[in-house]
Amino acid sequence: MADNVTPRVRVPRDASAGDSVSVRTLISHPMESGVRRDGDGNIIPRQIINRFTCEFNGENVIDVTLEPAISTNPYFQFEAIVNETGTFQFTWYDDDGSVYEETADITVS
Amino acid sequence: MDVSRRQFVGTGLVAAAAFFGLPRIASAEALEDAINAFTSGADTASDGITLIAPEIAENGNTVPIEVDAPGAAAIMLLAAGNPSPDVATFNFGPAAGRQSVSTRIRLAGEQEVIAFARMPDGSFKQARQNVRVTIGGCGG
Amino acid sequence: MTKKTLLGGGAIGALAILFAGVGVADIDEEESLIVNGEIEMITEAAAPDHLDGSLSTIYSGWRFRSDETQAIQADDFDNPAFIFVDQAITEFNTVMGSEGNSCASCHSPGDFEMTRSTYPQWDEERGEVQTVEMQIIECQTERMGMEEPYAYDAQVMRNMSALVSSEGRGQVVNVAIDGPAQSAWEEGREIYYTRFGQLELSCANCHEQNYGNNIRADHLSQGMINGFPTYRLKQANLVSVHNRFRGCIRDTRAETFPVGSPEFVALELYVQSRANGLTIEGPAVRN
Numbered sequence: 345m346a347d348n349v350t351p352r353v354r355v356p357r358d359a360s361a362g363d364s365v366s367v368r369t370l371i372s373h374p375m376e377s378g379v380r381r382d383g384d385g386n387i388i389p390r391q392i393i394n395r396f397t398c399e400f401n402g403e404n405v406i407d408v409t410l411e412p413a414i415s416t417n418p419y420f421q422f423e424a425i426v427n428e429t430g431t432f433q434f435t436w437y438d439d440d441g442s443v444y445e446e447t448a449d450i451t452v453s
Numbered sequence: 454m455d456v457s458r459r460q461f462v463g464t465g466l467v468a469a470a471a472f473f474g475l476p477r478i479a480s481a482e483a484l485e486d487a488i489n490a491f492t493s494g495a496d497t498a499s500d501g502i503t504l505i506a507p508e509i510a511e512n513g514n515t516v517p518i519e520v521d522a523p524g525a526a527a528i529m530l531l532a533a534g535n536p537s538p539d540v541a542t543f544n545f546g547p548a549a550g551r552q553s554v555s556t557r558i559r560l561a562g563e564q565e566v567i568a569f570a571r572m573p574d575g576s577f578k579q580a581r582q583n584v585r586v587t588i589g590g591c592g593g
Numbered sequence: 594m595t596k597k598t599l600l601g602g603g604a605i606g607a608l609a610i611l612f613a614g615v616g617v618a619d620i621d622e623e624e625s626l627i628v629n630g631e632i633e634m635i636t637e638a639a640a641p642d643h644l645d646g647s648l649s650t651i652y653s654g655w656r657f658r659s660d661e662t663q664a665i666q667a668d669d670f671d672n673p674a675f676i677f678v679d680q681a682i683t684e685f686n687t688v689m690g691s692e693g694n695s696c697a698s699c700h701s702p703g704d705f706e707m708t709r710s711t712y713p714q715w716d717e718e719r720g721e722v723q724t725v726e727m728q729i730i731e732c733q734t735e736r737m738g739m740e741e742p743y744a745y746d747a748q749v750m751r752n753m754s755a756l757v758s759s760e761g762r763g764q765v766v767n768v769a770i771d772g773p774a775q776s777a778w779e780e781g782r783e784i785y786y787t788r789f790g791q792l793e794l795s796c797a798n799c800h801e802q803n804y805g806n807n808i809r810a811d812h813l814s815q816g817m818i819n820g821f822p823t824y825r826l827k828q829a830n831l832v833s834v835h836n837r838f839r840g841c842i843r844d845t846r847a848e849t850f851p852v853g854s855p856e857f858v859a860l861e862l863y864v865q866s867r868a869n870g871l872t873i874e875g876p877a878v879r880n
Binding site: 507509510511512514515516517587588 | 658659660661662664665810811812825826827828829880
């Protein structure tokens with residue numbers, strides 16, 4: 345598992361039904377591309393977050409396939425429709441099999 | 454302000470050409486394969502898709518870009534001059550508010566960033582932008 | 594004291610290519626930085642008196658960066674440095690050392706509001722100018738009973754330094770240059786104006802005489818450190834002041850002073866004093 349992989353997410357605290365809200369996500373991850381070499385000239389093996397998904401109350405908002413060209417500490421900002429109060433579920437999948445999760449609640453009136 | 458510096462125009466131009474040379478294409482074949490995997494060779498329209506990238510990226514490690522294709526089912530991002538052209542594919546679900554995403558990508562040098570959108574009716578859109586990438590100097 | 598340049602025409606040619614630029618002070622006018630919609634930054638101010646006219650206006654490094662880079666700093670979520678501040682907060686609450694205390698046993702982060710803007714500063718008890726790193730090491734060894742305090746430029750130290758800076762954002766830089774700190778300040782000033790290395794460049798050659806110009810593809814700032822430790826897009830990580838000093842001097846092809854050395858402590862005091870009047874922005878985002 346990569347060290348110190350920490351997700352952070354930001355959604356508004358509340359919204360009106362039918363609003364499209366801005367969602368921002370960041371995860372601290374080196375996104376080792378697999379093309380860099382170490383001091384001895386050996387390739388540093390690839391290790392990246394290769395997939396990110398976001399759901400709201402079980403419904404899919406976005407499903408991202410990431411390649412090594414996504415920068416260190418992958419950042420995504422996108423929008424989600426919220427029709428009722430509920431919970432966002434965020435999931436990041438690492439090459440090494442680790443899965444990182446985070447949730448965020450929103451009150452919708 | 455030190456005004457006594459002299460400029461050798463010829464050497465300046467050569468240096469400039471080296472920094473802002475022709476855009477890279479890492480592998481035309483890899484790029485075509487990546488595009489065909491998404492579009493199956495279909496024609497693309499250029500309306501209805503917006504790609505926002507800086508004209509000059511301050512550092513190739515972290516280049517902010519934004520892509521928007523109203524109504525799209527999926528958007529694929531490519532970097533024509535990277536060692537491998539694939540950057541990301543965004544699949545939008547039923548709860549997506551807009552079919553748009555902002556992210557930060559790595560660019561190995563000056564090159565075209567390309568976005569393809571697949572629409573629900575099976576048609577495709579395409580947008581391209583050339584991005585110059587400054588690769589430091591004395592930035593340490 | 595300036596060392597003589599012995600290389601003659603070749604050096605001047607090299608410098609001319611290096612300084613082929615886009616014009617003096619290529620800074621966008623009328624730009625303002627308000628972080629999180631609430632912290633108002635001063636990114637432009639009258640130069641402090643001690644500069645004696647060598648600069649008339651001082652600018653934060655933020656002003657020299659592209660629009661996209663500037664935007665990343667405007668919000669604590671968009672600013673990736675806060676990943677590291679979060680890690681520091683976890684460390685802050687972690688017990689370390691034989692006394693069984695964490696930083697939080699004696700401090701809350703809010704205590705550090707005035708720290709970054711007044712450091713480096715003279716420590717009466719130790720009889721020397723201290724940087725924030727030195728202060729942290731002092732706490733860890735002398736009060737927390739840690740046998741192995743943080744290394745001066747380790748990730749954990751940079752994270753903690755970023756936490757300290759973040760609490761001080763918006764405070765006006767105001768380091769003391771007189772009194773007991775004066776001789777260190779003067780030593781720092783002398784280093785600033787000394788040419789180093791095969792390229793015979795001093796800090797002033799780039800940051801005082803050529804700010805706004807390009808050196809190869811780098812857009813030169815005035816070299817202010819009010820944004821440190823800074824998240825550099827290049828490293829995608831925090832970079833400390835001494836690490837940056839080392840990088841700059843290495844780029845002149847010289848042997849550098851080590852991080853934490855008295856020379857770099859003196860230089861840090863002097864360089865921070867050049868920003869007296871700007872606000873603390875750290876951890877900032879730079880290229």
